[in-house]
Amino acid sequence: xxxxxxxxxxxxxxxxxxxxxxxxxxxxxxxxxxxxxxxxxxxxxxxxxxxxxxxxxxxxxxxxxxxxxxxxxxxxxxxxxxxxxxxxxxxxxxxxxxxxxxxxxxxxxxxxxxxxxxxxx
Amino acid sequence: xxxxxxxxxxxxxxxxxxxxxxxxxxxxxxxxxxxxxxxxxxxxxxxxxxxxxxxxxxxxxxxxxxxxxxxxxxxxxxxxxxxxxxxxxxxxxxxxxxxxxxxxxxxxxxxxxxxxxxxxxxxxxxxxxxxxxxxxxxxxxxxxxxxxxxxxxxxxxxxxxxxxxxxxxxxxxxxxxxxxxxxxxxxxxxxxxxxxxxxxxxxxxxxxxxxxxxxxxxxxxxxxxxxxxxxxxxxxxxxxxxxxxxxxxxxxxxxxxxxxxxxxxxxxxxxxxxxxxxxxxxxxxxxxxxxxxxxxxxxxxxxxxxxxxxxxxxxxxxxxxxxxxxxxxxxxxxxxxxxxxxxxxxxxxxxxxxxxxxxxxxxxxxxxxxxxxxxxxxxxxxxxxxxxxxxxxxxxxxxxxxxxxxxxxxxxxxxxxxxxxxxxxxxxxxxxxxxxxxxxxxxxxxxxxxxxxxxxxxxxxxxxxxxxxxxxxxxxxxxxxxxxxxxxxxxxxxxxxxxxxxxxxxxxxxxxxxxxxxxxxxxxxxxxxxxxxxxxxxxxxxxxxxxxxxxxxxxxxxxxxxxxxxxxxxxxxxxxxxxxxxxxxxxxxxxxxxxxxxxxxxxxxxxxxxxxxxxxxxxxxxxxxxxxxxxxxxxxxxxxxxxxxxxxxxxxxxxxxxxx
Numbered sequence: 001x002x003x004x005x006x007x008x009x010x011x012x013x014x015x016x017x018x019x020x021x022x023x024x025x026x027x028x029x030x031x032x033x034x035x036x037x038x039x040x041x042x043x044x045x046x047x048x049x050x051x052x053x054x055x056x057x058x059x060x061x062x063x064x065x066x067x068x069x070x071x072x073x074x075x076x077x078x079x080x081x082x083x084x085x086x087x088x089x090x091x092x093x094x095x096x097x098x099x100x101x102x103x104x105x106x107x108x109x110x111x112x113x114x115x116x117x118x119x120x121x
Numbered sequence: 122x123x124x125x126x127x128x129x130x131x132x133x134x135x136x137x138x139x140x141x142x143x144x145x146x147x148x149x150x151x152x153x154x155x156x157x158x159x160x161x162x163x164x165x166x167x168x169x170x171x172x173x174x175x176x177x178x179x180x181x182x183x184x185x186x187x188x189x190x191x192x193x194x195x196x197x198x199x200x201x202x203x204x205x206x207x208x209x210x211x212x213x214x215x216x217x218x219x220x221x222x223x224x225x226x227x228x229x230x231x232x233x234x235x236x237x238x239x240x241x242x243x244x245x246x247x248x249x250x251x252x253x254x255x256x257x258x259x260x261x262x263x264x265x266x267x268x269x270x271x272x273x274x275x276x277x278x279x280x281x282x283x284x285x286x287x288x289x290x291x292x293x294x295x296x297x298x299x300x301x302x303x304x305x306x307x308x309x310x311x312x313x314x315x316x317x318x319x320x321x322x323x324x325x326x327x328x329x330x331x332x333x334x335x336x337x338x339x340x341x342x343x344x345x346x347x348x349x350x351x352x353x354x355x356x357x358x359x360x361x362x363x364x365x366x367x368x369x370x371x372x373x374x375x376x377x378x379x380x381x382x383x384x385x386x387x388x389x390x391x392x393x394x395x396x397x398x399x400x401x402x403x404x405x406x407x408x409x410x411x412x413x414x415x416x417x418x419x420x421x422x423x424x425x426x427x428x429x430x431x432x433x434x435x436x437x438x439x440x441x442x443x444x445x446x447x448x449x450x451x452x453x454x455x456x457x458x459x460x461x462x463x464x465x466x467x468x469x470x471x472x473x474x475x476x477x478x479x480x481x482x483x484x485x486x487x488x489x490x491x492x493x494x495x496x497x498x499x500x501x502x503x504x505x506x507x508x509x510x511x512x513x514x515x516x517x518x519x520x521x522x523x524x525x526x527x528x529x530x531x532x533x534x535x536x537x538x539x540x541x542x543x544x545x546x547x548x549x550x551x552x553x554x555x556x557x558x559x560x561x562x563x564x565x566x567x568x569x570x571x572x573x574x575x576x577x578x579x580x581x582x583x584x585x586x587x588x589x590x591x592x593x594x595x596x597x598x599x600x601x602x603x604x605x606x607x608x609x610x611x612x613x614x615x616x617x618x619x620x621x622x623x624x625x626x627x628x629x630x631x632x633x634x635x636x637x638x639x640x641x642x643x644x645x646x647x648x649x650x651x652x653x654x655x656x657x658x659x660x661x662x663x664x665x666x667x668x669x670x671x672x673x674x675x676x677x678x679x680x681x682x683x684x685x686x687x688x689x690x691x692x693x694x695x696x697x698x699x700x701x702x703x704x705x706x707x708x709x710x711x712x713x714x715x716x717x718x719x720x721x722x723x724x725x726x727x728x729x730x731x732x733x734x735x736x737x738x739x740x741x742x743x744x745x746x747x748x749x750x751x752x753x754x755x756x757x758x759x760x761x762x763x764x765x766x767x768x769x770x771x772x773x774x775x776x777x778x779x780x781x
Contacts, residue, residue, distance in 0.1 A: 039720055041713075042704040045697070045780055052581035052588065054615040054781040057701065062580060081491075083481050085708035113572075113579040118594040119621075121571065 029095075034103030037096040046084065050107050059083075064107035073101055195368040198334055199228035201375055202365065205338045207237060208377050209345050211265050211292070213256070213651065215241040215249040215678070217276075219269030220309060221296025224365030226267070238265055241651075241682050244674025246273045248644035250280030250355075252675065253291040255608060255645030258440075258631040259652035261416060263290040263348055270295035270317035270359060278321055279638040284355045285324035286471070286518045287439070287635020288412050288508070290348030291355040292341075293321070297330075298362040309362075318357045323515040326354035330361070335375055337364065342378040350383040351415070351532040352507040388505050388529030388536040396466070396503045396527045397543030401552070403464035403501075406432040409476055410533075412439035413468040417627040419534040420444070423468070426541050429548070431560040432466075433458050438616075439471060439632045444625035448563050452620075453570035460495055467504045467525070468533040474521035477502065484709050501526045505533040505540075518636065574620050586777045587752045589691065593617035593663075595755040596689055599763045600659055608649035609642050609662035610634065614691055615781050618663070628658065639696075640671030643688070647679045650686035650771075659766065664688045664773075666727055667696045669734065677741040679771040687766045689759075690734050690775040692748065697780045700725040738773035747775025 038044055046057040051064030067073060077097060080086050087097075113119045202225055218226060229240055243249040246268050253264035268274045274295045284291050298304035298313045318328040327347045331337040337360070344356040369375075388396075400406050408427055414420050423443050427434050433451035434443045435458065443450055451458055459465065459477060467473050477500075481491035496502075502525040509530035512519050529536060548556075578590035593614060601622075610633040611618045619630055631649055634641035643664055650660035669690070679686055700721035707714035707722065719726040731748075738745035744765040746758045758774055765772040 040716070042700075042708075042721065045701050045704055045721060048581055048584075048588070048779050048781070049586065050581045050584050052584070052779070053577075054589075056612060056615050056781045060577065062577075081483055081485065083483060085483070085705045087708055088711055090711050091708065091713045110579040110582045113575040116579060116582065118591075118598055119575045119578055121575070 029098040029102035031099070031102040031106035033096075034099035034101065034106075037092075038100045038103050041087065041092055041096070041100070043100065051104050064104040065109045067101065067104040070101055073097075195370040196372055197224065197228055197232070197365075198367045198369045199224040199365040200232040201334050201369055201372060202337060202341075202360075203228045203233040205341050205377050206265060207233065209342070209380055210262075211238045212260075212262065213241050214238040214265045214267060215243050215252040215648070216267040217243045217246055217249060217269070217273060219267070219273055219296060221269050221273075221298060221312060221362055222267045222294065222360060222365065223296075224362065225294075225296075225360065228365075241678060243644075243678050245672050246277035247280045247640055248647075248672045248675040248678065250277045250284060250291055250293065251641050251644035251672075252648030252651070252678070254280065254284045254287065254289050254634075254641070255631065255648030255650075256652045257289050257291070257353075257648075258645075259606065259608070259628055259649045260655075263292050263345070264648075265292045265294060268293060268295045269312060270297040271314045271320065272312055274317055274320050274357075279636075279640065280644075281321050281355050281357075282324045282516070283634045283636040283638045283641050285326075285516075285636065287632070288352045288354060288469075289635065290353040292344060292348060293325070293355055293357045295357060295359050296362060296365075297359050300361075300363055303363065317359045321355075321357050323513055324355070324518075325357045326352075326511060328357040328359070330359040331364070332361070334364065334369065338375065338377050342380050345380060346383060351385045351535070352511050353415075354511060385532040385535040386507060386510060386530070387539065388531035388533075390539065392527055392529045393536065393539050394543050394547075396505075396529070397540060397547045399464055399501050399503065399527065400430055400432070400466060401544055401547035401549070403430075403432075403462075405458075405462050406430055406464045406466065407435060407458050407462040408432050408466045408468065409435045409437060409459075409470060410440075410442040410468040411437040411470045411472075412632070413533050414440045414442045414627060415532075415534050419537070420627050422534065422537040422541065424449075426537055426544065428560075429541060429544050431556045431563065433563055435459070437470070437476075438619055438630070439469070439635075441624060441627050441630050441632070442468075444623075445619065446623045446625050448560070448567040451563065451566060451570070453574060454566060456495065460497070462496065462500055464501045464503065465496070467502070467506070468537075469506050469508070470504065471508075471518075472520040473502070473504060473523040473525065477523065478521075482705070503527040503529075505529045505531060505536050507532040578617065578621060581779060583752060584779065585750050585752065586693070586779050587750065587755070588779050589614045589781060590617045590621070591752050592689065592691070592755070592776055592778060593621060595752070596661060596663075596687075596759060597622050598756065599759045600661055600687075603659040603763075603767075604657065605629070605659045605661055606649070606653045607631070607662075608646040608653070608660045608686070609664060609688075611663055613665050613697075613781060614663050628653070628656075639668050642668040644672055644675040644678075646688065647675050647684055647686060647771075650679070651682070651684050654684060659763075660686045662686060662688045663691050666690060666692045666694060666732065666734065669737075670727070670732070673737055674741075676738055676743055676771065676773065680742040683769060684771060685766045685769050686771045687762055688738075688771070688773045689762075690747065690773065691778050692732075692734060692775055693778050693780045694728045694731060695721055695726045695780065697721075697725070700780075734773060734775040738775075744770055744772040745774070747773075748777050749775065750777045 047063050053062040077087050249266045268277050295317045297317050298309050329340040331340045348356045427449045434449050435455040436443045477496045479493050479495045485491050504525045581588035606628045607630040646662035653660045703722035704714050714722045717723040718729050735745040735747040762772040762774050
């Protein structure tokens with residue numbers, strides 16, 4: 001079977017521009033750029049490529065869909081003192097972070113677990 | 122030059138000498154002018170006899186028909202060793218062949234008929250020991266592994282350490298050639314040592330180097346007995362080549378000691394009664410089990426104890442300890458329950474400290490990280506563990522020191538019947554209502570946790586790379602009606618199988634590697650599948666890619682010996698734990714991690730090029746398919762793979778997955 005995996009850095013299904021609602025953010029964030037930044041900065045390593053999280057690497061916490069409010073997101077990324085290391089502006093700009101947030105906002109909800117035959121109890 | 126002259130001058134020995142010189146350097150093949158001149162001169166002078174005429178014996182040896190080897194008088198001593206081994210009903214000898222145990226090898230297959238034990242050809246000693254590791258966790262019986270000392274034992278060392286940490290018995294025999302005056306020079310001497318067992322003494326329970334056949338018999342049975350007494354652990358015997366190959370003239374004078382199993386040690390009864398009193402009086406007791414259930418009976422006993430107390434059980438999954446279908450299985454609330462507990466009973470915990478403390482690797486405290494207690498100050502801690510009976514100093518598998526209030530050095534499974542009786546006696550009659558209420562709250566919590574887990578599994582359901590939850594459930598859909606056994610670890614798969622698959626039989630999973638030495642999973646799965654084969658069970662293994670690359674040759678062993686096993690690759694194309702570690706270091710140091718051409722820090726990815734595991738497997742004769750990247754393609758491929766395994770062969774499906 002031919003390997004059809006495309007590099008995550010390149011692929012993005014849809015380009016979405018999201019105007020963040022955060023008061024101090026006038027950035028026009030891009031979900032497309034955000035997906036690339038999400039991969040390049042290693043977010044996916046613990047949180048999965050679509051922010052689904054894992055009990056092994058993110059304490060079971062999800063980033064998406066419906067990410068936490070922007071202010072909380074920004075504050076956590078900059079100052080976390082837990083297992084996740086903080087990302088300062090030196091290594092992850094506000095712009096990149098806004099793009100990442102836009103990417104997380106663009107991730108759709110999964111199907112209801114009860115609608116999935118394989119997950120029925 | 123006349124043809125006859127040539128024959129006279131170039132006898133076989135000189136020809137071989139010339140070839141050896143040619144092999145040492147290619148100069149003789151390119152004769153220079155001086156050499157050519159000398160050869161020309163030699164051709165013009167009269168023939169002369171060789172400097173030394175071959176003796177009659179040498180001439181006969183080079184020209185006559187070889188004599189048949191004289192039959193060995195008496196019995197090969199290694200035949201007696203096979204008698205000893207057979208007395209213990211060891212089923213298999215997974216080993217890589219080697220000169221230092223050739224005597225025993227020959228006796229096993231020719232004198233012993235290659236049955237009980239049967240020699241299984243392995244491509245690496247680490248695989249041999251890990252196969253024995255996995256086998257024990259299903260069969261409850263140890264295997265014999267022959268290792269070429271010293272090199273084979275060095276190859277085997279990591280797997281022996283895994284078995285040590287996981288409390289699994291393996292009988293390791295290392296061939297060695299002790300007599301420096303008699304052993305062959307060169308390679309066999311490189312491979313000999315004064316004390317090969319020193320390599321593994323820090324992580325074996327007992328070892329010996331017998332110097333006579335009777336000594337061998339005693340030591341082998343003793344080694345088996347020690348290994349099989351909880352705490353189960355590997356043992357090592359160094360076996361001299363000469364002892365294997367000498368001739369035995371008086372077999373009747375040798376005795377094989379009868380093996381009588383040692384009763385497992387039970388916790389002290391005064392401590393048992395005190396523990397029961399504390400548990401019976403507890404408002405929020407919690408039971409935590411790790412390497413607890415040695416047998417199916419152990420699972421039943423833990424159900425009995427937990428139901429008697431209506432106490433939640435947190436299964437750390439070193440073994441299949443407790444049915445996840447039971448309402449008292451409360452892993453999903455583990456940390457919260459421990460924080461709130463007034464009494465915690467630990468059963469064979471590998472790491473009691475980490476059970477009741479939190480550690481956060483964030484570089485605080487001068488790099489030490491955050492360490493904080495996770496329990497109430499007045500919580501009472503009880504421990505039953507046999508590991509206290511067997512602790513060594515060098516390797517730190519005993520983990521951090523944790524003070525406990527009631528500490529029993531004994532086998533937990535052997536102690537539970539007495540503890541259950543004592544708890545029943547200690548429970549006051551007026552506790553029935555509160556126990557019932559506790560049970561009801563647990564039922565509610567169990568159902569809620571189940572729904573939350575199902576919901577969590579739905580995220581990334583259609584993602585590519587394929588989510589580990591989707592993968593787990595696609596596999597389960599294909600095997601749920603079979604008598605299945607999960608024979609690989611599932612931590613790297615976010616534990617979805619042990620979270621979502623209903624597991625109520627003791628062979629539904631086998632826990633992890635013990636020492637977390639990579640290279641365990643693939644061979645341990647083959648070993649466990651070998652044990653399951655005798656019961657007609659379907660063995661399923663989620664196989665991490667990094668682990669596979671440590672010893673893929675075990676796939677060939679599975680084919681050669683017709684061991685049915687479905688391996689589904691958890692192919693995240695990385696040493697992913699290390700991706701995260703290096704990323705953490707970079708971020709903590711305010712540096713952008715260098716990725717090179719990969720998508721995670723340099724040195725941690727298995728890509729560019731990617732590895733085609735389906736081709737790797739098919740090259741060794743396995744049914745294989747993949748790589749699969751679309752979750753919608755999983756079901757039909759898995760269905761075919763299951764059919765192949767049901768027909769009795771190993772199969773592998775390569776699936777490109779999310780990292781965890």
